[in-house]
Amino acid sequence: MITKKLAYVALIFGLTVANVPRVAADTGSTARLAVVVAKNFPVDNLSFADLKRLYMGDTIEASGKRVIPLALRMRSPERTTFDESVIGLAPDDVARYWVDRKIRGQSGPPKAIDSPLTLLRLVDKLDGSLGYVRADAVPSDVKVLRIDGKRPSDPGYRLSI
Amino acid sequence: MNNHIITLPWAKLSRRTAIANTIGLAFALCAMPLHAQSAAAEHVPSDPATAAPSPLPNPQQPGVLPAPATATTGPSAGALGSTAATGELSTAQVPLVAAPNSATTPPAVPDTSASGAGTSADATANAQAEQEASEIAASADTGGPKLNFYGFADFTFAKRLSSHSTDILMPNKPTFYVGNFNLYMAAELGRWRSLSEVRFTYLPDGAQTLDSSTGTSNRISTAYGDYSDWGRSKKVGGVIIERVTLDYSAHSLLTIRAGQFLTPYGIWNVDHGSPTFIGVTRPFIVGNEWFPSHQTGLELFGSFAIDATQLGYHLTLSNGRGPIDTYQDLDSNKALGWRFWAKHDASIGTFTLGTSGYKGRYTDSKMVYGMTNGRLSIQYPDTERYDELSLATDLKWTWGSYLLQGEAILRDVRYDDRLRPAAQFATPGTQWSPDQRVWGYYALTGYRLKWWGIMPFVMNQYQSWGKGAALTCWEFAGGLNIRPNEMVVFKIAALGLWRPDPGFFSKTESQFAAQVAWSF
Numbered sequence: 001m002i003t004k005k006l007a008y009v010a011l012i013f014g015l016t017v018a019n020v021p022r023v024a025a026d027t028g029s030t031a032r033l034a035v036v037v038a039k040n041f042p043v044d045n046l047s048f049a050d051l052k053r054l055y056m057g058d059t060i061e062a063s064g065k066r067v068i069p070l071a072l073r074m075r076s077p078e079r080t081t082f083d084e085s086v087i088g089l090a091p092d093d094v095a096r097y098w099v100d101r102k103i104r105g106q107s108g109p110p111k112a113i114d115s116p117l118t119l120l121r122l123v124d125k126l127d128g129s130l131g132y133v134r135a136d137a138v139p140s141d142v143k144v145l146r147i148d149g150k151r152p153s154d155p156g157y158r159l160s161i
Numbered sequence: 162m163n164n165h166i167i168t169l170p171w172a173k174l175s176r177r178t179a180i181a182n183t184i185g186l187a188f189a190l191c192a193m194p195l196h197a198q199s200a201a202a203e204h205v206p207s208d209p210a211t212a213a214p215s216p217l218p219n220p221q222q223p224g225v226l227p228a229p230a231t232a233t234t235g236p237s238a239g240a241l242g243s244t245a246a247t248g249e250l251s252t253a254q255v256p257l258v259a260a261p262n263s264a265t266t267p268p269a270v271p272d273t274s275a276s277g278a279g280t281s282a283d284a285t286a287n288a289q290a291e292q293e294a295s296e297i298a299a300s301a302d303t304g305g306p307k308l309n310f311y312g313f314a315d316f317t318f319a320k321r322l323s324s325h326s327t328d329i330l331m332p333n334k335p336t337f338y339v340g341n342f343n344l345y346m347a348a349e350l351g352r353w354r355s356l357s358e359v360r361f362t363y364l365p366d367g368a369q370t371l372d373s374s375t376g377t378s379n380r381i382s383t384a385y386g387d388y389s390d391w392g393r394s395k396k397v398g399g400v401i402i403e404r405v406t407l408d409y410s411a412h413s414l415l416t417i418r419a420g421q422f423l424t425p426y427g428i429w430n431v432d433h434g435s436p437t438f439i440g441v442t443r444p445f446i447v448g449n450e451w452f453p454s455h456q457t458g459l460e461l462f463g464s465f466a467i468d469a470t471q472l473g474y475h476l477t478l479s480n481g482r483g484p485i486d487t488y489q490d491l492d493s494n495k496a497l498g499w500r501f502w503a504k505h506d507a508s509i510g511t512f513t514l515g516t517s518g519y520k521g522r523y524t525d526s527k528m529v530y531g532m533t534n535g536r537l538s539i540q541y542p543d544t545e546r547y548d549e550l551s552l553a554t555d556l557k558w559t560w561g562s563y564l565l566q567g568e569a570i571l572r573d574v575r576y577d578d579r580l581r582p583a584a585q586f587a588t589p590g591t592q593w594s595p596d597q598r599v600w601g602y603y604a605l606t607g608y609r610l611k612w613w614g615i616m617p618f619v620m621n622q623y624q625s626w627g628k629g630a631a632l633t634c635w636e637f638a639g640g641l642n643i644r645p646n647e648m649v650v651f652k653i654a655a656l657g658l659w660r661p662d663p664g665f666f667s668k669t670e671s672q673f674a675a676q677v678a679w680s681f
Contacts, residue, residue, distance in 0.1 A: 099648065
């Protein structure tokens, strides 16, 4: 009888521990990402809500130009940080989200780019594209968008964990 | 001596406690997602001064640990640890660094165009960027679309738990079956998008038709002699066209869709695929098709956002419902449909509220040939007609891993008295199908654990076909939806239904079902 009770306690304990959020372990310490576009991108600011919708499959236009979202590859630290802080989903949930969308007949995920450096080059070359990289890794030949009017260095900037 | 120790009550307890703790720890470790484990392994303290080197070996120098990234390091190839083989940035070795303190100077912005020039990593990045850009541009402009094939399938075991001779909804013997094998073909053409989905099925082989005069059923056989195999018997199946659509996205406020589409109402009909929805079978109100599941015609849809709230619409114009509505409308009355929805992101999750409607006319007719004044005449007298109006509302609330969703539908059917068909289930005093109002709902809730993606869920549903109708019933279901990865879903569910006025049928029925559904 005691063994059964202890087994139940262990089961509950195990499931509880398993479901404690481990955000810090997933993504490292507090980090900020910058949303980057080409220098000639028609706007300087994007709302957080629009950014979220863009990366969840909705069409967003900036001054009549369709925005092409670019992502980094799954489970890269930047991707995990971005997905958790913007979309609000952990990597496993993100993967399920896109599979479910495709089965519903909706559009697929943003193009995943292998490296931040390639993404920076692509943002510069592909008209209307938008991506994200570490805030401290932005070169001078791309533009950093303000999100809800805030730059990455501003207090209250939301692309961080 | 040891034997004495372990026979003492507290010693037993200690050992059991230790075992239990071990089990608990094992659960915890098993439940930790792989990415969390790997991220934890890769984690480096944010302060570069105290940052420990990554435990991952440098592929360029086996056995030598790479230098840690620093907060002021820019994306120059060498600093970010490119690999010799690919020149690709090894992001796994370069954990995110601390954000700059808002009170301090913004981080240094290194100019990679200068610092990275001439390095192999930079050249590779440029080449990759060129290739990616040309691929995206090709699919978006005139270079021709890429056709994507994907799909889903499911395999189910079902066993009826009740044993009444008048159970009607469930197979009467334990059964394995492949239910869905659906293939999608999608192509992105910039603002244009083509999507086709077909379902391969064993039907019509084995489908039963009921002869009400004799009370027996006849089974359709599609076995034919195979000319390539000495005429040996082979069964042929069928193909169901689920949807064929072409979309033109003029603006986020307007996309125009033409073709055969899934009716955009509620949640379940749009979720559509077995890997996506939680339970094993469709709720009554969806399975009954109180809204047509598919329509052929035009659909307009779009959405716009106000802060954290998104508002959207769907409008449909179609052939409506009919015996051959996928390719011919037997009346000139086009069906109208609509859906309006609002989605709001709040601190306590995301709420989506929708309302849908469908108004249409069903008409069946036959073709009659004749001779009039020596000339061939063709007439199309109607044989059945009814008008219908369906209204629905739906709510979905997701809060982290918690899900609550529900839909309710009301449908009114009014027959043209001249074209009213015979009743399907004759009852004393009623030989003709009556006008009717039916309604029902379902509510489903579940919570997905991080451990193996397990979601325990419960669902309650009700359908009313009017007072005293035998088909009016309640159902309670519960089970597990287990999604160990994004591609595979295991489902285990038990359900029981109860009829307040069973009529011909049994008062209760129950079933167990296990299913694996997967996307590919």
